[in-house]
Amino acid sequence: MSKKKNKVVTIYDIANELNYSPSTISRALKNHKSIGKDTTKQIQETAKKLGYRPNSLAASLRNNRSNNIGILIARINRPFISSLISGVENSARAAGYNVLISQSDDNYKNEVANAKALYDSRVCGIVASLSMETKNADHFKQFLEQDIPVVFVDRVPSDLNSYRVIIDNYSAGYKATEHLIQQGCTRIAHFAGAQHLNIYKLRKNGYIDALKAHGITPDKELLIYMNTMSFEEGQEATSKLLNMKNPPDAIFSSNDTAAVSAIMQAKKQGVKIPEELAVIGFNDDPIASIVEPALSSISHPAMKMGELSTKRILEHADKKIEQGVSEITVLDTEVIVRASSLRKK
């Protein structure tokens, strides 16, 4: 009994058992109308009795289309991303699809390789959020050429026409800045992310326009361009800002990590939050509610974005939407006001 691998039951086994042809079995199992009611019932019962499990590989091969949705993101272990994945997974599974994940670690080459791998495994659609390094989205064309839907989420390319599920980053940046203005802040700094990623560019644009709309002239010294928006970068920038002779009275950070580091750095330097420095972040990560004072932030409907992405893919398969059409879904964000920016009560 070295190999007690139980024999796997196939439709051929059912066919033999009942003296029907495999095609009848196949059809009966999918409730095809051309098979008699009684026959269908009998076949389905026998299938269950024998412990039949469909081999989806075979079906996928024949249909040239798997039931797998691919996810291509930068890093799994980030609150926003893991919630996004969670949303994709839930809705995909509910529809009978599996989810393949791949992470690029914010590396362009990895992203290209992962796109290849997902393509080769014949995913029926892909949900993608670009790496920090990605400036060219040609590696997604292979999917479009085969009419495999690509849904870009959050970090989307500017040069490729495809589905998008995004938030209105401009408006979010505008709202965040306006909130600070309404709290009485006038010298508002901004932590901006890499500008080739439009999410960061748009947030910055919203910031600038909000300032202007309220009669504040943007000060270049208060606009900090960052690389990865890490905790360290945030600390350093905050320290620099606070040591200016005319320091800012608020910071709008494009992510929560840097915003939290700003809070911690400010406290370390004895700067009171929000009285002397109001802070608002972006994403509404769990740490936002934990840091003290609690960090105001822009909430990002991550889970929902995942669900909508799945929906786009499934719709594409159903409707046979024409190629080249790009349907863009823009979701609302919300300003979550917490203590870190609440000057007026």
Add this chain to the structure above:
Amino acid sequence: MSKKKNKVVTIYDIANELNYSPSTISRALKNHKSIGKDTTKQIQETAKKLGYRPNSLAASLRNNRSNNIGILIARINRPFISSLISGVENSARAAGYNVLISQSDDNYKNEVANAKALYDSRVCGIVASLSMETKNADHFKQFLEQDIPVVFVDRVPSDLNSYRVIIDNYSAGYKATEHLIQQGCTRIAHFAGAQHLNIYKLRKNGYIDALKAHGITPDKELLIYMNTMSFEEGQEATSKLLNMKNPPDAIFSSNDTAAVSAIMQAKKQGVKIPEELAVIGFNDDPIASIVEPALSSISHPAMKMGELSTKRILEHADKKIEQGVSEITVLDTEVIVRASSLRKK
């Protein structure tokens, strides 16, 4: 040009182009020794020229084995889990495997359904961490019967023999408790998770034995059994503990969420941390470094556990390890001391 789906290149196309048989193409592409050097080179070049991409579905069907590793966990968007997944994904991809994820939302029925789905998609191995509700692991037997390796991680079943990648929960609980004792605490409370999950049971046992070893008699009133160890449960329990006539001077929580809520609740009630209440958590989630005072915790090598899980699966495929053999990998944990438990300096 309604459908400009470019024709996909197969080995047959290459065969026609070069007047070789498909079998020769197949072998040449895998550098089979029975194909001549020159021929192999020519075929590989032509394959590249034509843009050939292997159809892994076909290969998987033929080999009755996909290159997909399945992950079955409770919730993706938890720091520990997303890091675990990250570890699995990285190492799997490096070895040319894809990763399928599924989450049960801590629901037993979902877990069973997901196990089925992963089985049906012919994963070549599975990494699983049980849901809170799971008390029976029979739904994993289908894999073992087909000699598909199952690696249980973290939340492992007690009644099924398979690979395991775990930490020494008993020792971690012991160390955490001992650390509090060394800091001068004597009335140490414990937030224990659902006891049918051995991780929580073992942590609790470590806690109790550490107390005894140091001459402290465990007090039942200080041992709080929780359900999900949520923020709310932690708050409530903390409030109850602090209102006792003889309140604890320390809390060892089986997770960080509840530990953080304990800190916040204690602060709200004016209890000083760590002077009046020392706190240590478990997992070393990101929030542990953010909360104030920073939370001491037990670090859990999540990423590494993921990598080792992948390794087990790949080894299984290579070595054709006998069935029924369970190889258990136990990893070390580390006590991360931060301000929340640092009474002696």
Add this chain to the structure above:
DNA sequence: AAAATAAAGGCAATCGGTTGCGTAAAATAT
């Protein structure tokens, strides 16, 4: 130079469903 061995490829079955087309029997229409 004859025999044995090695090298290089081809044939055809196989993995397990799926599906267009065809057909026999039953039901309905005329």
Add this chain to the structure above:
DNA sequence: ATATTTTACGCAACCGATTGCCTTTATTTT
């Protein structure tokens, strides 16, 4: 009672790569 339609099911090709076995040609052995 005959013609027509419907119902119920089978045949066989197909999806694309893999592989055991066989054949042919080249190389080595004796």
